[in-house]
Amino acid sequence: MEEESRITPLETVSPGPEEIVLDLWETGIRFVEGLIRPWNAYQMIIALALLVVAHIAARFLAPKWEAWLRTREGWPTWRMRFGVLVHRRMSLIVFVAIIWPVIWGMREFTWPSRSYLLAIIGQIAFAWLVIALATRFIGNATLRSLVRTGGWAWVTVSILGLTDDMVALMDGLALTLGEMRLSVWMIVQAVVIIGALFFAARFLSANSARRIRKKTDISPSIQVLTIKILQVVLYGAAIFIGLKAVGVDLTGLAFLSGAIGVGLGFGLQKVVSNLVSGFILLLDKSIKPGDVISLGETFGWIEQMGARYVSVVTRDGREYLIPNEDLITGQVVNWSHTNAFVRLDIHFGIAYHNDPHEVRKVAIEAAKSVERVLSFRPPVCHIVGFGDSSVDYILRFWIDDPTGGLTNIRGNVYLALWDAFKEHGIDIPFPQREVRLLGDGKAEC
Known part of the structure; x- marks a missing residue:
């Protein structure tokens, strides 16, 4: 009995990437074979017909919508951008608007199985439309396209019921570095979580910066310094929390980060010097946005103070980007340091x-x-x-x-x-010169 108690059950072995791919392939083949069945084929034909109708209707409605938008000159920018998005996604909007009444009607007068594929197509179309509208508020075009494409792929997989298989497939594609296991699924999670945290950090920093700039009792240099420190803290926290959330062991990166830091210290001395000089300028308040300065042949007022350089705009509209280190080590004339006189x-x-x-x-x-x-x-x-x-x-x-x-x-x-x-009859003199021609005084014949 004791020996039997020592017997442990067989450990469950998770399927490898090859097995998952084969399983997905078989699922795809079964799905294609299922389309041959009469009612499945009918549903695909109905979906294609609705898609054609939506495209034709969009060709008719889009010009009218564009003409109506051109009359909305007083609209805010975000509302006008939303209107442009509706114009671009007119076919998808019309398709979603007509497919769901068809689905509801078929559910009412036929069996649920005869509208099953249409319901899946309607769910995917509606999810794609919501993602397209929501991602329009992302300002960066590249990031917006990346988030929109990733969202479309994820909701499609989720609606088709392939989430577990895709997660297992991405988790199976992994690379082991010492004690740390890095998989594709972990990278995807890290990108999504860190991206969301970065978006939140950017939103908070932008709103906080706007409020700080409205504080008239805070000097411009302290405003810039506070905004920079807040941005460093928010973005640093986003990276740290994002990596911890996906299970990355940050202690294993300590040695690597130290080695990278030494390399960067030698290779980016000027960059680091400008960064430190920028914080010194903000702390000692020697210059601030709006000051009029002279540095060599450059004379103008400070437009903005960045982490690496100071932007100086001259009277002729030229904008000079002066490294922060030059303002620390060089002789700078600040015409409005203590006062504007x-x-x-x-x-x-x-x-x-x-x-x-x-x-x-x-x-x-x-x-x-x-x-x-x-x-x-x-x-x-x-x-x-x-x-x-x-x-x-x-x-x-x-x-x-x-x-x-x-x-x-x-x-x-x-x-x-x-x-x-x-x-008043006051004369401004100018130098006068008298020229005499010297000669022997004899007339020439």
Whole structure:
């Protein structure tokens, strides 16, 4: 009896991929053979006839729907995109709309077995339509196509009752790496779960970023820093939770990730340096979105601060992508770091016969007449030297909106000086040269 108690039942051996494929093949053959039966063949003919009718009806309805959409100019973008999707899927919509009344009628007046195939086709068509409409809200076109195709394949397999066989087939196609078993089914689960988590992380980060930007009491640099940290946390959590959910042993990847980290450290030094420099710029608040900076020959205002570079837009519309490291190691002029006040200097010369006291007074009043020149920080004018043909002056004035441009305000002040000097009879001299021809003084014959 003791020996009998030691006898264990035979272990159940799961079928291999070859056996599953053969089983699916036999199932497919039986399905095709079943179509030869009269009522099954009739149902396929009815489905094909309904498909032709739906296609013809869609050819008639689609132009009318498109013409109606063109009159909806005030619609939001998402609603207009949904209308375009309805136009593109008009055949499928009409097919779903007419096949189900046929199914319900056949169930009412015939046996359920005589509408079995039509019900399966109707379920697949309806599921495909729902997936096509739902995936339209995914912004990325490649991701949208991938999700839509995967969803169509999965619902088709589920409705046909082949889910267990397909899962077993994908789970049988596996690769063993040490103690970790990596199968196709695990990869599919990881892609689906991580994709869904990434979509949720993107949705949360976008909404959170929108709310953070509305907080006027938070400085722009802190806003950008908070948004970047939030994105790193959300996307990192999505990857970690997704891998754990599908059963991936993350401890086995520790050594591999360490080796990859060392390789990346040597090969991506500049990238890492720019990433770290970006966080330093956000923390020390030396520059922030909206600041006006000068770096070498580049002068403009900061449009946005990325993880690797800062976007600087110049007055002529050019957008320079300056690496964050250059802003840390180079000499940067921030015209609006602590405040937006900027002092500008203009040099000019006046003839010696003009009264310098009057010149200074006229120049100051001319500068005050320009709109952007600050009145509570009044302009000043000083003599800076006596030149060869003019008395040299410097006119200094302040503005508080450097983002409006510096060259244009200088030009406006120069134009105001020109008009004021012309009105008061003040002369702006220019160098004069006298040319003499030397000769013996004899007339040539």
